Amino acid sequence: MGGVRISIDLCEPARQQLRVKLEWTPRGRHQTWLMPIWTPGSYTVRDHAQHLHSLQFQQSGRAVCTKRVAPSRWTAELQTLHPVCLTYTLEARQLTVRTNHLDPDFASLCLPAVVMLIDGERWNPHHLQLSLPSGWFGHVPLAKVDDGYDANDFDQLVDAPVHAGPFHSRPFAVCGHPHELLTIGEPPMGWPSTFEADIEAVCEAACTLMGTPPPAGDRYQFVIQLLDQGYGGLEHDHSSVLQFSWEALTKKDGYRQLLQLIGHEYFHQWNVRRLRPGAYVPYRYDKAEISDGLWFGEGITSYFDLTLSLLAAKSDRQTFLDDLGKDISHVLLNPGCKIQSLADSSREAWLRLYKQTPANSLSQISYYRLGTVLSFCLDVQLRQSGSALAFVLRDLWQRFGRHGKGYEPTDLLEAVEAHNKSLAKVLPTWLEKTMAVPIHDCLNALGLQAVAIHSKHADVGMQLSKQKGRLLINKVNPDGPAEQAGLVPGDELIGAHDWRLRGLEHWQALLQGPEQIPVLYARRGRLGSTILKKKDPIVERWEISWDSGASSSQKELRDRWFSIV
Incomplete structure (x- = not known):
C-alpha cells in the first residue's frame, strides 16, 4: 500500500x-x-x-x-x-x-x-x-x-x-443524514431527556438557514467533554469537539449556552471549514498565515449561533435580545474597541487573541464579539433593502464553499454589493476604522434601543481577585481612579482606611466610605501607600429593550429580522 x-x-x-x-x-x-x-x-x-x-x-x-x-x-x-x-x-x-x-x-x-x-x-x-x-x-x-x-x-x-x-457513541439524524453523539462525562443531574432531540433541532435550523443539507453528509460526529470547568470548541469537516462545564449547566442560561456552542461549531462545517479565506486554502502547517477575513468566519458564525436557538424554537425573542445585548455591551464597554479595528483584530489574531494579558485586553477587541455586532448591523441594513445576511452567505457558499475555493476580501464585498450597493461602500469603513459600526442606528431601525445600566458601586477603575489569600489587582482601566493613584496590575491591596483587607467583601464594604480612600498596597514585596479618589458609578452593561414608541414600519422590519431566514 x-x-x-x-x-x-x-x-x-x-x-x-x-x-x-x-x-x-x-x-x-x-x-x-x-x-x-x-x-x-x-x-x-x-x-x-x-x-x-x-x-x-x-x-x-x-x-x-x-x-x-x-x-x-x-x-x-x-x-x-x-x-x-x-x-x-x-x-x-x-x-x-x-x-x-x-x-x-x-x-x-x-x-x-x-x-x-x-x-x-x-x-x-x-x-x-x-x-x-x-x-x-x-x-x-x-x-x-x-x-x-x-x-x-x-x-x-x-x-x-x-x-x-470505555464508552460508546449514540446515533441521531439531521435532515435524514446519520450523525453520532459521543459524551465524555455525565452531569450530576443527568442529561436532559430531550438532549439529542434539541441538538437535532439546532442542527436542522443551521441547514434551514443555509438552505442545504449538512455538507458533511452521512458522517458527522459531536464530541462533548463535560468538565468541572472549561468552555470551548474546535470545528472539523466531519466533526466538532466541545468542552463545557457541568456547573454551567446548573445555571439559568447554561443549557442554552451549550446548545449555542453546539450550533456554532456545527455551522462551521459551512462557514470556515469549506467556505474559508484564501489564505487557508490549503493550510500551511509550517507558518502563520495572516488573514483579515477571520472576522467573517467567526463573527458571522457567532451571530448566527444566537439565531439558531431561536430558529429551532429553543429560545424566545427576549432571550435572543438578551444574548445579543451581551455582545453589544462588550463592544461598547471595551476600551480596545477604540484602538483596534475589526480587520486588525483578524490580522493580529496569531499574536494577541489567543495570548491574553491584562495589558493587551485593554487594547484589542475580539473578532468574535465585534464580528457578531457588525454581522447584526449588516443583517439589519440588508433587510432594509429587502435582503438578509443569510442570503449573502448562501451566495458565497454556492460560489466558493461547496467547491472548497478560498475567498478574498474583495469577494465578500462583491457578495454584499449584489444585495446592497451602498452597504458595500461603507463596509470597508466598518472593518478598518474603530468605532464605525452603527449599532444604535440599527437598533433604532428595529424599534429597539440600548439602555445603559450603571454599576451600584462607585468607580475605582480596577478589577480585583483573591488568589492564594491575597487581594490582587487584575486590571487597571485607562485614565481611571486606580491608574491616577499609581496602582498597576499585580499590586496586592493590603488595607484601606487603616483597616486590613481580608477579601473582596471587605473591599466592597470599605468602598461605602468617604470619596478618598487611603490605600496600603504591596508591589514586588515592598509596601506603598496612595490615595484612591472614587468617581461616580460607570456604565456596567447595556441591555436591549423594546421601544414602546416604535412605528409600524419599525415593527414590520423587526418581525422580518426575528424570522431569521
Whole structure:
C-alpha cells in the first residue's frame, strides 16, 4: 500500500504518553518531515513539537542519522529507497480541544499535534491504527476499515480528532443524514431527556438557514467533554469537539449556552471549514498565515449561533435580545474597541487573541464579539433593502464553499454589493476604522434601543481577585481612579482606611466610605501607600429593550429580522 501508515499506541494511559510510528516508502533519498506548528481553527503558533522526545528514524532495521533543521522540522539522507520507519513519543497532558490528553479514563487527541507531515506525501493516502487498552473503543470520524481508519490524504487525517475510552457513541439524524453523539462525562443531574432531540433541532435550523443539507453528509460526529470547568470548541469537516462545564449547566442560561456552542461549531462545517479565506486554502502547517477575513468566519458564525436557538424554537425573542445585548455591551464597554479595528483584530489574531494579558485586553477587541455586532448591523441594513445576511452567505457558499475555493476580501464585498450597493461602500469603513459600526442606528431601525445600566458601586477603575489569600489587582482601566493613584496590575491591596483587607467583601464594604480612600498596597514585596479618589458609578452593561414608541414600519422590519431566514 502506498502513502503513510500511522500507528498510535495508547496502551499505557497512566504514563500520559503517546508512542507514535509512521511508515512509508521513500520516493527520494533526501527525506524531510514536519510537525505542524499550529492547529487549524485555532490561529496561534503552539509549537506542538515541544511535547516530543525519543525520535528515531530507521530503514531495514538500522538507525538512520537525522538532523533537526528547525524547531519543528527534520531531515535525513538515505542510501536506498527501501521502506522507512519514524518513531517518537509525545507527552499528552493538555486537555484542550486543540492539543493531546491521555489518562486512565480516556484519550482525546488532536492529530495536528500528533502526526508528522512527510514531505512529498501530503496528498497521498494515510492509514491510521490505534492500539488501545482492554475495554476501550476508538472513535474517529474517518472511513473505518478492518485494521483501522483510512484518510484520502494528510489534511483529511489530521482533521479527524481521535477519542478513545470505555464508552460508546449514540446515533441521531439531521435532515435524514446519520450523525453520532459521543459524551465524555455525565452531569450530576443527568442529561436532559430531550438532549439529542434539541441538538437535532439546532442542527436542522443551521441547514434551514443555509438552505442545504449538512455538507458533511452521512458522517458527522459531536464530541462533548463535560468538565468541572472549561468552555470551548474546535470545528472539523466531519466533526466538532466541545468542552463545557457541568456547573454551567446548573445555571439559568447554561443549557442554552451549550446548545449555542453546539450550533456554532456545527455551522462551521459551512462557514470556515469549506467556505474559508484564501489564505487557508490549503493550510500551511509550517507558518502563520495572516488573514483579515477571520472576522467573517467567526463573527458571522457567532451571530448566527444566537439565531439558531431561536430558529429551532429553543429560545424566545427576549432571550435572543438578551444574548445579543451581551455582545453589544462588550463592544461598547471595551476600551480596545477604540484602538483596534475589526480587520486588525483578524490580522493580529496569531499574536494577541489567543495570548491574553491584562495589558493587551485593554487594547484589542475580539473578532468574535465585534464580528457578531457588525454581522447584526449588516443583517439589519440588508433587510432594509429587502435582503438578509443569510442570503449573502448562501451566495458565497454556492460560489466558493461547496467547491472548497478560498475567498478574498474583495469577494465578500462583491457578495454584499449584489444585495446592497451602498452597504458595500461603507463596509470597508466598518472593518478598518474603530468605532464605525452603527449599532444604535440599527437598533433604532428595529424599534429597539440600548439602555445603559450603571454599576451600584462607585468607580475605582480596577478589577480585583483573591488568589492564594491575597487581594490582587487584575486590571487597571485607562485614565481611571486606580491608574491616577499609581496602582498597576499585580499590586496586592493590603488595607484601606487603616483597616486590613481580608477579601473582596471587605473591599466592597470599605468602598461605602468617604470619596478618598487611603490605600496600603504591596508591589514586588515592598509596601506603598496612595490615595484612591472614587468617581461616580460607570456604565456596567447595556441591555436591549423594546421601544414602546416604535412605528409600524419599525415593527414590520423587526418581525422580518426575528424570522431569521
